[in-house]
Amino acid sequence: MTLEIFCPFWGDPDLLFETVASVRAQRNQDWRLIVIDDCYPDETVAGRFAAIDDDRITYVRNEKNLGITENYREAIRRATTPYIAILGCDDLLHPNYVDVVLRTIADAPQADVIQPGVVVIDEHGTRVTPLVDRVKQGLLAPKSDGRSVVLTGADMATSLIRGDWLYWPSLVFRTETLKRIDFREGLPIIQDLALLMDIAFDGGSLAYTPEIAFSYRRHGASASQKTILDGRRFRDERAYYRTARGLALAKGWRKTARVASVRLMSRLHALTELPGVIQHGNGAALKSTLAHIFAG
Numbered sequence: 001m002t003l004e005i006f007c008p009f010w011g012d013p014d015l016l017f018e019t020v021a022s023v024r025a026q027r028n029q030d031w032r033l034i035v036i037d038d039c040y041p042d043e044t045v046a047g048r049f050a051a052i053d054d055d056r057i058t059y060v061r062n063e064k065n066l067g068i069t070e071n072y073r074e075a076i077r078r079a080t081t082p083y084i085a086i087l088g089c090d091d092l093l094h095p096n097y098v099d100v101v102l103r104t105i106a107d108a109p110q111a112d113v114i115q116p117g118v119v120v121i122d123e124h125g126t127r128v129t130p131l132v133d134r135v136k137q138g139l140l141a142p143k144s145d146g147r148s149v150v151l152t153g154a155d156m157a158t159s160l161i162r163g164d165w166l167y168w169p170s171l172v173f174r175t176e177t178l179k180r181i182d183f184r185e186g187l188p189i190i191q192d193l194a195l196l197m198d199i200a201f202d203g204g205s206l207a208y209t210p211e212i213a214f215s216y217r218r219h220g221a222s223a224s225q226k227t228i229l230d231g232r233r234f235r236d237e238r239a240y241y242r243t244a245r246g247l248a249l250a251k252g253w254r255k256t257a258r259v260a261s262v263r264l265m266s267r268l269h270a271l272t273e274l275p276g277v278i279q280h281g282n283g284a285a286l287k288s289t290l291a292h293i294f295a296g
Contacts, residue, residue, distance in 0.1 A: 011040070032081075069183050082174065167214065
């Protein structure tokens with residue numbers, strides 16, 4: 001089965017071509033790569049793709065800048081295979097990525113989402129283990145003896161709302177599911193969690209395999225970090241947890257609703273960010289962070 005790999009692009013072209021090289025280095029060559037340039041202001045990118053002699057790679061440039069969410073939607077609109085990946089334009093596939101994903105799909109054909117094992121690298125490509133990733137991988141991810149773990153419906157929702165342990169750019173999705181369940185508006189930073197929760201509320205399934213197949217690049221000055229320092233991150237996160245609680249109660253998923261109400265890991269995350277907010281954030285950020293830690 002061919003895996004379509006989409007790469008919405010806005011960023012460092014050199015890192016993009018490292019990503020492209022990691023796709024081309026797959027042991028399983030049954031893939032197609034579609035790069036969607038969201039009008040990044042570097043005219044050399046198109047020429048560099050034109051020089052690549054590989055008909056499995058398609059480069060397209062949007063007529064106008066769409067923004068991150070709409071560029072994801074553009075990828076989904078273009079999808080033609082049963083499953084797709086939507087990479088970050090600076091992350092790296094390991095040579096076994098396609099094999100791991102396709103094997104997991106074969107083991108769990110009901111899965112709407114596939115999460116392979118992930119390591120974290122910094123902006124220089126060095127492997128790192130920040131606190132957030134030690135928590136994700138050590139405390140929040142399901143325990144596995146090496147085989148795939150499948151979470152469905154309420155179990156999937158409860159696991160993710162306790163703490164989002166997934167790595168969005170590494171995920172593979174059932175295409176039909178993404179064409180049916182859209183991103184929620186107004187949640188640009190946590191749109192990934194909201195979409196995954198909506199898949200769970202729809203009765204969907206998540207298959208996790210611990211075999212390492214992906215390097216996720218975590219930058220020191222990420223968009224997420226900027227929204228913590230201006231107050232938007234925890235304001236929007238708090239609003240979404242209220243929404244998730246309401247959706248869970250409507251489904252009768254009381255455990256999910258209770259975890260969403262307590263939001264312990266989210267509060268602890270805000271607590272770890274508090275020193276940086278005090279030092280570098282504005283008044284709105286401090287107010288938002290404190291509210292996230294202490295408010296009901």
